[in-house]
Amino acid sequence: MARLEGKVAAVSGAASGIGLATAQVFAREGATVILIDRDETRLAAARNNLDGSGHQQVLMDVTREEAWIALAEEVERDHKRLDVLVNNAGFGAFKSIADTSFETWRSILSVNLDSVFLATKYLLPALAASGRGSIVNVSSIRGIMAAPNTGSYCASKGGVRLFTKATAMECAELGNGVRANSIHPGHVETPLTAGAYADPAIAARLKADIPMKRQGQADEIADAILFLASEDSRYMTGAELVVDGGSTAT
Numbered sequence: 001m002a003r004l005e006g007k008v009a010a011v012s013g014a015a016s017g018i019g020l021a022t023a024q025v026f027a028r029e030g031a032t033v034i035l036i037d038r039d040e041t042r043l044a045a046a047r048n049n050l051d052g053s054g055h056q057q058v059l060m061d062v063t064r065e066e067a068w069i070a071l072a073e074e075v076e077r078d079h080k081r082l083d084v085l086v087n088n089a090g091f092g093a094f095k096s097i098a099d100t101s102f103e104t105w106r107s108i109l110s111v112n113l114d115s116v117f118l119a120t121k122y123l124l125p126a127l128a129a130s131g132r133g134s135i136v137n138v139s140s141i142r143g144i145m146a147a148p149n150t151g152s153y154c155a156s157k158g159g160v161r162l163f164t165k166a167t168a169m170e171c172a173e174l175g176n177g178v179r180a181n182s183i184h185p186g187h188v189e190t191p192l193t194a195g196a197y198a199d200p201a202i203a204a205r206l207k208a209d210i211p212m213k214r215q216g217q218a219d220e221i222a223d224a225i226l227f228l229a230s231e232d233s234r235y236m237t238g239a240e241l242v243v244d245g246g247s248t249a250t
Contacts, residue, residue, distance in 0.1 A: 002030030003230040008079045008130075010034040010071075010123065012062050012115065013089035015042035017190030018138065021222035022086055027051045029226060031084065034075070036060060062089045062115035072122040082126035084229040087116040087160075088138040091192060092153035105152045112156035113163070120167055120180075128176035135180040136228045137164045138221075141244050144184055161240060168238030179237040181228045186244025188216040211246030 009026050013019035014035035020042075023033045027050040034056045037043040047057040058074075060067040075082050090112040093104050116137055127133030142150050143157030160182060167180040187206050189197060197203045197215065207213055224243045227233050242248055 002028070003226065003232065004084070005030035007031045007083035008034070008075075008081065009084035009086065009229065010036060010075070010082060010119075011086040011088060012036040012119065013138075015039045015046050017192060018185065018188065018218045018221045018225075019086070019088040020046050021218035022088065022225050023050060023055075025219070025222045025226050026084070026229070027055065029230075032056075032079075034058060034071075036062065036071070036089070038062075062119070063110040065118055068118040068122040072126065075123065075126045079126070081129040082123055082133065083130045084134050084136070085119060085123050085127060086136045086138065086225060086229065087119050089115055090138065090156070092150070094149045094153065096149050097151045100152055108152040109156050109159075112153070113159040116160055116163060120163075124171075124176075124178065127178045128171075128174075131177045132231070132234075133176075133178040134229050134233075135164070135167060135178065136225050137180065137182045138225075139164070139182045139184050139240070141184050141186045141242065141248050143182070144240070144242070145248055164240075165238045172237060179233070181233070181236055181238070182240045183221065183224055183228060184240055184242045184244065184248075185221045186210065186216060186242075186247040188218060188221055190218055209247060209250075210244070211249065214245065216243065216245060 009031045011023050014023045015037035026033050032054045036058045043057045047055050137160050139160040140157040142154045143161040146154045164180050164182040171178040
């Protein structure tokens with residue numbers, strides 16, 4: 001049997017990159033996928049290309065509280081439960097602290113961290129209703145180790161890492177059956193990173209810092225997310241899974 005057969009899963013940032021690869025592998029493994037994104041064209045294409053049927057697309061700004069309230073009501077109405085939540089939406093602006101505007105700082109924190117809080121707050125009842133809900137929050141190696149010109153991104157992803165642990169402890173104490181784990185990708189080729197990797201000097205420097213000497217692919221991260229979403233990881237909660245080609249081992 002497929003590892004997510006009969007499950008309902010919500011994935012934010014699902015129109016491209018790691019989110020799209022995750023939606024695709026979830027669909028192949030039997031899940032009904034709720035794809036969340038703000039890019040209407042890519043979102044529709046992503047949904048239409050998934051295996052299986054019954055998948056939903058939700059066009060929304062993940063930083064808006066009312067959008068998550070509405071989604072929670074929709075999930076309750078249509079499914080009565082939610083088995084998997086993947087908080088993947090995020091972005092970065094890699095500038096020095098001096099060159100980072102407060103507006104940029106707040107925008108990154110809002111998308112990368114506030115959305116994780118809002119999704120968890122409003123979808124936790126549906127996850128608990130499943131009896132064995134799994135939350136997978138996409139952090140980064142920058143949630144574990146810092147680098148120059150990544151202050152806002154590090155702050156947001158470090159927040160995701162510890163918020164995930166706090167969620168896991170709270171759910172365990174409540175006994176609601178919900179697990180929460182974070183995943184920490186290293187350098188991965190996605191539409192968001194394509195511009196940087198197109199510069200030969202930047203690509204060479206990044207590869208030199210990776211023991212495996214290559215960037216990761218979105219499907220490699222998605223396979224790890226599938227593990228955390230499925231019953232294969234049923235005794236894991238509050239953990240961080242690093243998928244980075246060895247970058248944090250140096």
